[in-house]
Amino acid sequence: MSTFWIILTGALVASTCGIVGCFLVLRKMAMIGDAISHSVLPGIVIAFLISGSRGSLFMLLGAAVLGLITVFLIQLFHQSGVQSDASIGVVFTALFAVGVVLVSIYTKHIDLDLDCVLYGEIAYVPWNTIHVAGIDIGPKAVWGVGLALLLSIVVISVFYKQFKLCSFDPAMAAAVGIPVALFHYLLMGLVSVSTVASFESVGAILVVGMLVVPPATAYLLTDKLGRMIAYSVVIGCCSSIIGYYVAYLLDASIAGSMISVAGVLFLIALFFSPTQGVLFRKFKQRQLI
Amino acid sequence: MFEWLKVFQDPNVQWILFGCMLLGVSSGVIGSFAYLRKQALMGDALSHAALPGVCIAFMLSGSKSIFFFLIGAAAAGIVATFGIGFITRNTRIKQDSALAIVLSTFFGLGIVLLTQIQHSGNGNQSGLDKFLFGQAATMMLSDVIIIAVISIVLISICALLFKEFKLLSFDPGFARGIGYPVAFLDQLIMFLIVVAVVVGIQAVGVVLMAALLITPAVTARYWTEKLGLMVVLSGLFGAISGLVGTFISAHGRNLPTGPLIVLVATAIFVITVIAAPRRGVLSKMMLRASVRKQVRQEQTMLQSDRREKAL
Numbered sequence: 175m176s177t178f179w180i181i182l183t184g185a186l187v188a189s190t191c192g193i194v195g196c197f198l199v200l201r202k203m204a205m206i207g208d209a210i211s212h213s214v215l216p217g218i219v220i221a222f223l224i225s226g227s228r229g230s231l232f233m234l235l236g237a238a239v240l241g242l243i244t245v246f247l248i249q250l251f252h253q254s255g256v257q258s259d260a261s262i263g264v265v266f267t268a269l270f271a272v273g274v275v276l277v278s279i280y281t282k283h284i285d286l287d288l289d290c291v292l293y294g295e296i297a298y299v300p301w302n303t304i305h306v307a308g309i310d311i312g313p314k315a316v317w318g319v320g321l322a323l324l325l326s327i328v329v330i331s332v333f334y335k336q337f338k339l340c341s342f343d344p345a346m347a348a349a350v351g352i353p354v355a356l357f358h359y360l361l362m363g364l365v366s367v368s369t370v371a372s373f374e375s376v377g378a379i380l381v382v383g384m385l386v387v388p389p390a391t392a393y394l395l396t397d398k399l400g401r402m403i404a405y406s407v408v409i410g411c412c413s414s415i416i417g418y419y420v421a422y423l424l425d426a427s428i429a430g431s432m433i434s435v436a437g438v439l440f441l442i443a444l445f446f447s448p449t450q451g452v453l454f455r456k457f458k459q460r461q462l463i
Numbered sequence: 464m465f466e467w468l469k470v471f472q473d474p475n476v477q478w479i480l481f482g483c484m485l486l487g488v489s490s491g492v493i494g495s496f497a498y499l500r501k502q503a504l505m506g507d508a509l510s511h512a513a514l515p516g517v518c519i520a521f522m523l524s525g526s527k528s529i530f531f532f533l534i535g536a537a538a539a540g541i542v543a544t545f546g547i548g549f550i551t552r553n554t555r556i557k558q559d560s561a562l563a564i565v566l567s568t569f570f571g572l573g574i575v576l577l578t579q580i581q582h583s584g585n586g587n588q589s590g591l592d593k594f595l596f597g598q599a600a601t602m603m604l605s606d607v608i609i610i611a612v613i614s615i616v617l618i619s620i621c622a623l624l625f626k627e628f629k630l631l632s633f634d635p636g637f638a639r640g641i642g643y644p645v646a647f648l649d650q651l652i653m654f655l656i657v658v659a660v661v662v663g664i665q666a667v668g669v670v671l672m673a674a675l676l677i678t679p680a681v682t683a684r685y686w687t688e689k690l691g692l693m694v695v696l697s698g699l700f701g702a703i704s705g706l707v708g709t710f711i712s713a714h715g716r717n718l719p720t721g722p723l724i725v726l727v728a729t730a731i732f733v734i735t736v737i738a739a740p741r742r743g744v745l746s747k748m749m750l751r752a753s754v755r756k757q758v759r760q761e762q763t764m765l766q767s768d769r770r771e772k773a774l
Contacts, residue, residue, distance in 0.1 A: 199556075203564035205504050213668065252737055254744065259559070260503040260681045267674030268729035271722035274671075278719045377757075379511065380574070380672070383567030390560050427578035433571025440564060444554065452553050 179316060181418050182395060186319040187372045188410025190391075191384035193326050194364050196403050199389045200341040201361075205259065205302075206245065209240065210362065211369045211381040213244040215236075215273030218370070223280065234318075234370050237285035241366025242359060244269060259438050315375055322371035338399055376429040383433035384410060387440050394443045394450040409439055475606040480709045482607040483724060486666055487701030489614035490659045491679035492621050495697045496652055498680035499690075504559070505547070505653070506564040507673035510660045513542035514573025514669060520582060529609060533661050536574035543569055544650070570669075606665060613662050617655055621694070628652065629690050667721030675701060678728040685739040704728040 198207045210295060221236025244265055251261035339347040340357050348354050352365045365385070392405035417432030424431070437462050445452050498504055519533025543565050549599050549730035550561040557716075593639050621628065629640045639645045656676065663672040683696035708724030 199560050202557050202559050204557075204560040205507075208507070208563055208566065251736070255742060256681055256736075257498070257501060257503065259501060260677050262496055263503045263507060263677035264681060264729065264732060265671055267671055267677070268727055270670055271674065271725040271729070274719055274722040275726065277723075309475075328569055380567060380571055382563050383571055386563040387567060390556055390564055393556065394554060421575070424575065424579055426575040427583045430571045430574030430578065433567055434575055437564070437568030437571065440568070444550065450554055455553075 177418070180428065181415055183315050183319060183375050184414030184418060184428070185402045185411045186316065186323055187375050188384055188388065188414045188432075189407045190319060190323040190326055190368045191381065191408035192388045192410040193256055193330060193374060193383035194361070195339055195389040196369050196392070196406050197341050197361055198365065198385060198397070199393055200399075205262050207369075207385045208382045209244050209248065209262050210241040210365050210379050212266045212371070213240045213269040213273075214369055214373050214378045216240055216269050216276060218373075219273055219276040219280075223276075224455045226278075234367060237373075238363060238366040238371035240269065241369065242362055245258060245359065265275075272428070281314055296411075312437055319371045319375070322367050327361065330363060333360070334390075337361065340400075361384065366422075376432065380429050382435050386434040387433070388413065391436070391440045391443045394447045397449075410436070413439060469759060476709070476713050478604055479609045479713075479720065480706065481668055482610050483705030483709045483720065484702045485607075485610050485614040485674060485705075487553075487651060487679065487703070487705035487724070487728075489617045489701075490663055490672075490675040490700030491683070491697035491699070493652075493655045493659045493689075494676035494680040494701075495683065495694045496621070496628050496632055496655055497676060498684065500652070502656075503677045503680070505544075505561055506656055506676035508547065508659055509540045509543055509561040509657055510664060510669050510672040511566045512569035513537075513539050513657075513664060515539050515569055515576055516573075516707050517664075518573055518576035521580060522576070529606060529644040529665065532665075533609075536564055536661040536664065537654075537657050539569065541654065542658065544653045570622070572622055599712045610666075611660050613658060615660055618698075620651075620655065624648070624651075625691070625694075634691070659740055667724060671721050674728060675704070675727040678725070678732050679704065682728070682732045682735045685735045685742050700728065704731065 195207065198204055217237035217240030218233050220240070221232045224236070225232040247263050247265045248258075251264065252258050256264070336347070336352050336357050339350075339352060340354055344354050347360050368385070369378070369381050372384065376384060388410040389402070389406045392402045392431050395405055413432050413436040417435040418428055420426075420435060421428040421431035443451070446454070448454060465536055474745040494506070497505060516535035516537070516539025517532045518535075519539075520531040523535075524531040539689050547558070547561045548566045550556055550564065551558045556564075627638075627643060627648055630643065631645060631652070632738045635645055638648075648696075650729040660672050660674065663675055667675065679697045680693075682700050683693045686696055687693050704727045707727045709720055711727070712723045735743065738746075
């Protein structure tokens with residue numbers, strides 16, 4: 175039974191991150207996803223200090239706000255003349271440093287495990303459950319990530335055309351009257367929510383893997399956005415399931431195994447993809463000669 | 464006032480101070496070239512990718528020798544560098560996605576190896592996970608010596624190959640045209656970044672090492688248009704960050720050194736963005752104000768002239 179809950183949580187994390195991650199990859203914003211996932215730490219700490227509790231809602235809100243603040247600061251420094259990649263690097267490392275300092279200062283009172291933030295511990299999911307009217311309705315993480323997934327699906331379904339146009343041709347999107355900045359921050363908000371919902375399972379750093387690796391793999395397999403999203407979800411879920419059993423065999427971190435398996439799937443697509451694969455391209459070149 | 468300085472009489476604090484300053488200098492110097500070539504986040508990817516190298520080195524050597532860790536991390540960093548280059552050159556995936564893919568995949572593999580080591584019952588494993596957050600406070604004389612030697616070598620290479628790196632940063636096409644081995648120099652810069660990252664991981668950890676590569680370089684860029692001066696300023700800002708960060712950490716209650724060094728570097732950066740001559744926010748505002756004032760004066764004179772002519 176615990177196996178089921180762990181795999182389910184992994185699949186939900188993979189689906190949530192896979193959907194949102196497609197747009198990050200297409201918009202060349204993979205490292206902003208990285209920045210947001212690192213900035214989760216101060217958001218969580220500040221939310222804890224303000225609310226005094228580790229309830230999911232406060233954590234979610236705090237981290238989402240910090241995610242948006244991260245994006246805003248990156249944009250601010252970029253407009254001040256700093257190179258885009260440098261402004262990303264400066265902002266997220268500074269925020270992460272703030273988080274570590276805050277945790278150290280309040281280490282006597284705060285119940286946050288730094289290793290858990292970085293590594294995640296999906297194996298504990300089955301024992302952390304929610305009770306409503308005395309009835310056990312399942313692990314908290316499953317509900318948290320499930321709600322994040324639902325939110326992502328709803329928002330992206332409703333505004334699919336806008337997100338698609340903003341990803342491929344932001345200039346045209348602006349010309350036809352779509353509020354590009356609004357959808358930019360909406361996407362960043364979704365990334366923040368996905369990140370904070372997932373961090374307890376796979377950790378703040380490995381979330382980047384879930385956000386980027388399955389979408390990049392899907393990007394090598396198809397030219398259509400809808401299909402890319404579907405492939406991304408499937409690849410992410412496969413990574414979760416295979417990763418769990420690999421971790422079981424090796425007696426190692428489940429989250430780490432999931433990302434490693436995703437990396438292997440990416441390598442397979444990199445070399446053997448029917449349209450974008452390295453080997454296929456070489457074969458085609460030889461044919462042309 | 465001298466009460467504050469007494470803390471530096473402690474030999475342990477002196478070592479940490481010296482080590483962190485050297486670290487700041489070397490990462491600032493090499494970070495300048497990374498920044499100019501728009502590869503600021505390469506350091507971030509490489510520092511994360513170093514984790515499996517450290518774990519493999521531990522597995523093979525069975526000891527926690529920093530020397531073996533450096534070799535392992537350097538090897539992993541080099542593999543990651545080639546991986547990023549390969550993905551970018553052979554597919555339609557852009558460099559930022561390639562960075563994120565390599566970063567997270569290597570880190571995931573590192574976590575797998577790390578947890579496997581922790582479960583294996585090897586009693587000599589404790590402290591391995593401290594590489595994530597850095598442990599400046601536990602640096603010893605031998606660590607400082609290693610950092611010192613590597614920093615000096617790194618700075619020497621940058622000084623000796625300065626004009627090659629300069630040309631490569633600004634005009635790689637021309638460099639190739641006049642016969643410089645551009646690919647080799649490119650990989651050499653990558654290798655130097657790997658070395659700087661590997662040395663820094665011990666003090667400030669995997670995540671924050673990227674900051675020491677990026678922040679001093681960006682800050683220095685605001686103060687000058689000359690590369691030579693920029694590199695020197697970058698190293699200087701790195702050293703100041705190391706010095707002040709260690710100082711605050713030594714005096715503060717339970718404050719970690721690595722994050723404080725990064726926060727000092729960031730504070731210097733923010734002050735620079737606001738107050739730097741010619742490129743800072745305040746300078747631009749003053750410039751706009753003076754131009755606006757000048758235009759208004761000219762318009763006033765123009766109107767006066769028209770009135771006189773009308774009369």
